[in-house]
Amino acid sequence: MKYRNLGNSGLKVSEIGLGTNNFGTNAKFPFHMRxxxxxxIIDAALDVGINMIDTANVYGTGKSEEYVGKALRGKRDKAIIATKVRGPMRDGPHGEGLSRKSIFHEIEASLKRLQTDYVDLYQLHWVDKETSIEETLRALDDLVKQGKVRYIGCSNYEAWRLCETVWTSKSLNLTSIVSTQPAYSLLDRDIEAEVMPFCEEYNIGIIPYYPLANGLLTGKYKRNQPPPKGSRLEAKSDPYENANFDVIESLEGFAVNSGHTILELAFAWLLSKVTVSSVIAGATKVEQIQSNAAATDWVLTTSELSEISELLGDGVSE
Ligand SMILES: NC(=O)c1ccc[n+]([C@@H]2O[C@H](COP(=O)([O-])OP(=O)(O)OC[C@H]3O[C@@H](n4cnc5c(N)ncnc54)[C@H](OP(=O)(O)O)[C@@H]3O)[C@@H](O)[C@H]2O)c1
Known part of the structure; x- marks a missing residue:
């Protein structure tokens, strides 16, 4: 496993990370993991050198953090725990959001579930339009000073909001974000317009989520064939609703001609971006963890990158 600095921080994160929003069954997700x-899965991840473990207070309504904490008992040092705050956890006006009151409550609850006294990366899960960014950053700065949080980051923030966050920290001399976590994959490139250039300029690490586009970039879903048994899309009423098989098949053809798989291409392409620090995919089987970790062996050349751009239709105007 190779490691990269998370943005402008000294924190070294594994190029492949583990997402855990499928930990913790509940009424809505009875098929999630126990x-x-x-x-x-966590043991398999640590075994292949994955240290980046991404969770959130809302995943499985606390169960994901609880399972991560349980699995890391006695192994805390091996992991970078990245969790998030913002989503609804309790009834009442402060049961969600990014106010000082909510954040101070939620960090204690997360630390308890995670069975640790610090979180490596505390991320703002999505924006809270009812709280000023200054209040949120002051609360996070206090948590960093108290040693409960080591680094802070955002998720799902537009470029202008990231800029506002960085400049508020700079002007008030508060701890600044080192990362952001957006959706990003070969099939979803919205962040390339504004978020990515901003992150490059300010050296903010990008942690792409949905890197395999719900599994569409694993090669296991085929045009006109039902999803394999037990796969994520099997549970959907219209599994291929958003699938562009023309693009998927051309990417798969390119990967196979290069002696690789589309799964390896999905990771290698994300890791070809300098601002990407750690790619977090969920996994339901040990073999998935192993093949995801092995994907980093493929370092794309400039000519391979231009071929991929062509396949993705870059530079072609409609
Ligand atoms: N910040 C946010 O708002 C946000 C939002 C969503 C997710 N996230 C984070 O991002 C993480 C990743 O999201 P995701 O898990 O939905 O990512 P994804 O890359 O879209 O899908 C991962 C799924 O693909 C399948 N898979 C993974 N490796 C495979 C392999 N080698 N071969 C075949 N299938 C494979 C597994 O599903 P099956 O085996 O079930 O088919 C796995 O659960 C989440 O766990 C969470 O930590 C963050």
Missing amino acids: AAEAAT
């Missing part, structure tokens, strides 16, 4: 399965 504690023992989650522990097996």
